[in-house]
Amino acid sequence: MTNPTNAVATIDHARSFLLSPDVQKTLKDGMQKHMTPDRMCRLVLTAVQKSPKLVECFATPQGKRSVGLCMLTAAQIGLELDGRNAHLVPFKNKGGYMEAVFIPDFKGLINLAYNHPRVKDINVEVVYTNDVFVYRKGLNPVIEHTPTIDGEPGELRAVYAIATIDGTGKTFVVMSAREVDAVRRSSRGADQPDSPWNKWEASMWRKTACKQLCKIIPQSPELQRALAVEDEFEETGRTASSVTIDVKAEPEMKFSKQIATQAPPEQKVEEPGSASQSATDVDASTGNDATTAEKPNPKDSPQPAPAEPALATQLENFFRSEANAGFEDVKKTVLRLQPQLSPEWNVKSFAELTDQQLKNLWGGRRGTVREVRNDLKAK
Numbered sequence: 001m002t003n004p005t006n007a008v009a010t011i012d013h014a015r016s017f018l019l020s021p022d023v024q025k026t027l028k029d030g031m032q033k034h035m036t037p038d039r040m041c042r043l044v045l046t047a048v049q050k051s052p053k054l055v056e057c058f059a060t061p062q063g064k065r066s067v068g069l070c071m072l073t074a075a076q077i078g079l080e081l082d083g084r085n086a087h088l089v090p091f092k093n094k095g096g097y098m099e100a101v102f103i104p105d106f107k108g109l110i111n112l113a114y115n116h117p118r119v120k121d122i123n124v125e126v127v128y129t130n131d132v133f134v135y136r137k138g139l140n141p142v143i144e145h146t147p148t149i150d151g152e153p154g155e156l157r158a159v160y161a162i163a164t165i166d167g168t169g170k171t172f173v174v175m176s177a178r179e180v181d182a183v184r185r186s187s188r189g190a191d192q193p194d195s196p197w198n199k200w201e202a203s204m205w206r207k208t209a210c211k212q213l214c215k216i217i218p219q220s221p222e223l224q225r226a227l228a229v230e231d232e233f234e235e236t237g238r239t240a241s242s243v244t245i246d247v248k249a250e251p252e253m254k255f256s257k258q259i260a261t262q263a264p265p266e267q268k269v270e271e272p273g274s275a276s277q278s279a280t281d282v283d284a285s286t287g288n289d290a291t292t293a294e295k296p297n298p299k300d301s302p303q304p305a306p307a308e309p310a311l312a313t314q315l316e317n318f319f320r321s322e323a324n325a326g327f328e329d330v331k332k333t334v335l336r337l338q339p340q341l342s343p344e345w346n347v348k349s350f351a352e353l354t355d356q357q358l359k360n361l362w363g364g365r366r367g368t369v370r371e372v373r374n375d376l377k378a379k
Helices: 004-018 021-030 037-050 052-059 061-077 106-113 177-186 201-214 221-236 252-260 275-285 311-323 327-337 355-362 368-378
Strands: 086-092 098-104 119-128 132-136 142-146 156-165 169-176
Touching: 004 037, 004 052, 004 061, 021 037, 021 061, 037 052, 037 061, 052 061, 052 086, 052 098, 061 086, 061 098, 061 221, 098 106, 098 221, 106 119, 106 201, 106 221, 119 201, 132 156, 142 156, 156 177, 156 201, 169 177, 169 201, 177 201, 201 221, 311 327, 311 355, 311 368, 327 368, 355 368
Parallel strands: none
Antiparallel strands: 086 098, 119 156, 132 142, 156 169
């Protein structure tokens, strides 16, 4: 059972990190004009107080980093982590550490879609078995939906999303239960008891249709970024705000005491909101003197995260593992599928690509990479 004192102390640790001047300044420099760092931090703190798993994210520097980068991603896109427009979702990585992932809600995607001047209206609805629902394709496509008012609506049957586009008219997407279930089966953690698919099923159906609609309507830059972040998490299990740790996680209180006793306060200058500074507060709240705590065993100390492989190495490993393809195969396929991306590919390996060519090809592990991989695997 979790020690209540330990949980309260870790929340204080989170508060110290979120409200530190460094975090506030970083958010202010990168966030949309309609947002404020103080509100963003307090929304996250509210979410942390409601979720023990989010509390665990502040037990390690890597976990805190993931929370901070999630906040920065949300700030740059323009979505608040309020549980309505976007969510801060905790998950356990390969090393056993808890990290946070930024996940936009369908309501947030709709708000971002409105940033494009041609998008005038979006409506997303679920259809139950007892509803009257007519759907036709062809030259004159039609959707007619009469929801059940009295009695039980029945089970979820379909979902649709309609957008009104200036100069084009209405466009819509309809998905059957079979199509939605295919998306659910491919989603990470969908079978877990606390998965959104099990807790808010109708909302996840709406989000599935909304995402499909957002891919065919004019997209604002913020919407493009939000879709890319989520696609990357679904495809790879990681986002730009996650970091994979391959070492065993330390218990929260043990970790706090270790970093508190690495050096006496007078010998080490701490950054505002740093792990050691917060750990001193933790020990004070429990009546323990951090400066006189037992010296930790170096073998028990958390290990640093492995360095991220170079982008060229990631690309080469990706194509060799996914399509058994070398550089020349990838080069020929890229020039055929997306010639505008790399018109001057005259190099001999991934390592010799320019930084811009690497970024264009990688594209957040989606886009061109996906097209090339699928084409190579189909041969």
